[in-house]
Amino acid sequence: MAQPQTRMTRQRMLILEELRGMCSHPTAEELYSRVRARMPHISLSTVYRNLEMLASAREILRLDSAGTIRRFDGNTMPHRHIKCTRCGRVADLPADSCPEPEHDSLHVEGFTVTGVRVEFEGLCDECRLTQ
Amino acid sequence: MAQPQTRMTRQRMLILEELRGMCSHPTAEELYSRVRARMPHISLSTVYRNLEMLASAREILRLDSAGTIRRFDGNTMPHRHIKCTRCGRVADLPADSCPEPEHDSLHVEGFTVTGVRVEFEGLCDECRLTQ
DNA sequence: GTCCTTGCAAAATTTTTGCACAGGG
DNA sequence: CCCTGTGCAAAAATTTTGCAAGGAC
Numbered sequence A, B: 001m002a003q004p005q006t007r008m009t010r011q012r013m014l015i016l017e018e019l020r021g022m023c024s025h026p027t028a029e030e031l032y033s034r035v036r037a038r039m040p041h042i043s044l045s046t047v048y049r050n051l052e053m054l055a056s057a058r059e060i061l062r063l064d065s066a067g068t069i070r071r072f073d074g075n076t077m078p079h080r081h082i083k084c085t086r087c088g089r090v091a092d093l094p095a096d097s098c099p100e101p102e103h104d105s106l107h108v109e110g111f112t113v114t115g116v117r118v119e120f121e122g123l124c125d126e127c128r129l130t131q
Numbered sequence C: 001g002t003c004c005t006t007g008c009a010a011a012a013t014t015t016t017t018g019c020a021c022a023g024g025g
Numbered sequence D: 001c002c003c004t005g006t007g008c009a010a011a012a013a014t015t016t017t018g019c020a021a022g023g024a025c
Helices: A010-021 A029-036 A044-056 A125-127 B010-021 B027-038 B044-056 B125-129
Strands: A082-086 A090-095 A109-125 B080-084 B090-093 B111-124
Touching: A010 A125, A010 B111, A029 A044, A029 B080, A044 B080, A082 B111, A090 B111, A109 B125, A125 B111, B010 B044, B027 B044, B027 B090
Parallel strands: A082 A109, B080 B111
Antiparallel strands: A082 A090, A109 B111, B080 B090
């Protein structure tokens, strides 16, 4: 019952190398065109598959956590959210559960900072029990 | 040069009403099936259009900020991100720019809290100058 | 009546999957 | 050699758009 072994292919190495060499945070599509400059016949699905694999193996980070589907909230009062890392479900937190990080005094080169978003992560009971 | 006036249609009212009445944070698709139960001929594009409109008007919140495209990061060291609210570009922040909110002691009904994500928002110079 | 909004269908965008073949260990 | 990974094409999933008709105000 060994884990299926992972192989270091030229494609995977190239993708990892490009991503590590960039200081931006590219989309799969952006990375695809970068990598294609060095390996013209690589396919976009290979890029997608490898990014997922590398992210699972914690070699790289996937931003925007799990799931890219947009969700909407009818409550515009400031409040926090927690998202299940498995199913993507989002729930509210009490407003005073933790202080908001300071951002008024924050200076970032090349940006005008306007706000900050805090989102907690966890496992919802339903997912935990179906583990 | 007046703003185009917005009209309160039955569809828009229904969508807003449903969303306000839910304590979850539905996707457009989820909301669509809810709303369709009360107005069977409403179209999915109407739901999408209205959610965007209502979010622009700050009547509701759009979670996951702008853009649903997944981005990847080759740097797995803990560090913060700032995202441009206009173009979606993501940049790094120095690691010590602000303290991480406490989450070890946080209890949320129905969830096992495992972490917290902090993301700053702003306008990148390029977008600011092309306003 | 004006012109914003809708429904429908079609397109665009982003991501995933099936399958035969290639190639890493 | 075995079996994971690749390329390609096709499908799935999500979101946007064009347009004629409908309906707020």
